[in-house]
Amino acid sequence: MKKLTVKNSQKNAKNGKQNPLVRYGFCSVCGSKLVNKGINLACERCPFVNYRNPRPTTGAFILNGRRILLTKRAREPFKGWWDLPGGFVERGENPQKTILREIKEETGLSAKVERLFGIYPGTYPAKFDPFHILNIVYVLRVDSVKAGAYDDVSESKWFDVRRLPKLAFDSQENALRDFKKLYKHLWK
Secondary structure: OOOOOHHHHHHHHHOOOOOOOOOOOEOOOOOOEEEEEOOEEEEOOOOOEEOOOOEEEEEEEEEEOOEEEEEEEOOOOOOOOEEOOEEEOOOOOOHHHHHHHHHHHHHOOOEEEEEEEEEEEEEEOOOOOOEEEEEEEEEEEEOOOOOOOOOOEEEEEEEEOOOOOOEOOHHHHHHHHHHHHHOHHHHO
16 A cells, blocks of 8 residues: 555646545535645535644653653554654643553653654554645653653663664654754764
């Protein structure tokens, strides 16, 4: 399967092809056919537009000297791949609260937000309905280096920043690229 990205999705929409990130063909209001309108799908009969806005997620750079904490995914997509700890923002939840909740759920660690690092667009390649995400990435401080593996994580591990594995999601790889530029003193 071709990797689904925002760029591919927009390119397909401009070429009149079905948006691969949207697998719905009919209007949820009147049942008529949905047609491409730019990067969105719109009903050909009523004013409904299927806006496929990105879903907010969080991720964290947690450092201990020259080591960074990563978690191994226990579920698809990318089961068995390393990941920045984090997860989806729940309805009505502040992203800062989300990242602290996710760190506690996945590793058992209590954390404090040091700073917002950046916001990175990406794709969540869910098998039957892939969608766009906005990954809100923070730099955190934790109260301990003894990280467990809970919830949807099979392992937590501190990696030397000079020997990091490839991360599961494109948004995280982009965040890591920027992190390496800003914290280049750690790679020396």
